Amino acid sequence: MATTTSINPYTGKEFKTYKNHSKKEIEDIILKADRRFYSWRETSFTERKKLMMAAASELRKNKQEYAETMTQEMGKPISQAIAEVEKCAWVCEYYAENAEAQLQNETVKTDAYKSYVRYEPLGVVLAVMPWNYPYWQVFRFAAPALMAGNIGVLKHASNVFGSAMNIEKIFKKAGFPDNCFTTLLVGSDAVESIIENEKIKAVTLTGSGPAGSSVASIAGKNIKKTVLELGGSNALVVMKDCDIEKTIDVCVQARYQNTGQSCIAGKRLLVDESIASDFTAKLLQQVRELKSGDPMDEDTYIGTMAREDLAEELEKQVNDSIKSGAKLALGGKRQNAYFEPTVLTNVTKDMAVFNEETFGPVLSVTTFETIEEAIELSNTSRFGLGVSIFTENIDEAEKLAFQFEEGAVFINELVKSDPRLPFGGIKESGYGRELSQHGIKEFMNRKTVYINK
């Protein structure tokens, strides 16, 4: 019997061991999920809204308990873990309030007596999710999917099975009918046959490029729709006319929250040469003050990374970049899964910290002389999730927005997700959108209805 053990990355001790689902159990779960679909899609928006609001209440009521599980499983500082649970409640409330209006029939004037588009759910959607936001990334999918009448089956990362089980429990406690949302406790080796199961109608994946590519190939072979949220290497473009103090606050948060383990983190700071020295000195001061420590302490801002091997990988990227000429301005040391908040300056395009995704608390700093150069540096990344531009000249920045090859441009703000706005990338950051009225339509059949008298 296969089992999965999660290790608390801060203590290095075992958190829990889970019994994996067998092949037979997986098939059974998917069969029951599919059966549930035919009654769930018939439920009214009023009923779904009531249940989704109950899920939001459950999240808010027991946020400490849910947050503690994620902190112990992947090292997220507890205050950020609580904020994540609250954000999940927000997305539930948002879709509870808005799904019905977003999925109304759309009348289209044609030669017909009457023609329109109906939005109909597809059925059981498999969600393959990562450990870095163990609740949020799942709710970002599940809230719109369930409100739309779809069914969710989750394959979570193997270090966060406790959070995965909690998510199933939250929907159960909220009163959702059995099998509307189920967690499969399986490793990635089980994913291929799950996607091939005829009852799985579509797949959403948040994770690495290789994982996305593999899942999309299997789904493609089986003609199943996918949405992919993959890596990112967002630039923070700092113009010489920015408000320096405010910009530093935002950049530090953009890079170091969640201990830097986020696809949308601002990983590459591009700063105008004329202010670079002053800006970097002040930024270093602020990064120095970030409090590392026990993730269970309320005032810890930098926890451990989720696994020691991930910290080792980051260490290699930092050391390789230093060998190639980057200057270590701060940090750089690793102890087990802990990696010091780090800043590298003199970074150029050919270095690992610039051209690879750095999934941890490491900021690379590169200077530019012209805005054209800044755009070119930003766009040179193979990723295209988002960019932040810092300037007092909003009109100019807005005009430049279209030149950035990204899913999102944020001016004087870090790239962040918001239930009301579409979220997703282009290039190797993936395709499709989550959240907002765009996200809820990804797993819907847009059925054309054409009537003549």
Ligand SMILES: O=CCCCC(=O)O
């Ligand atoms: O790794 C991706 C993190 C996304 C976080 C968010 O949706 O806010």
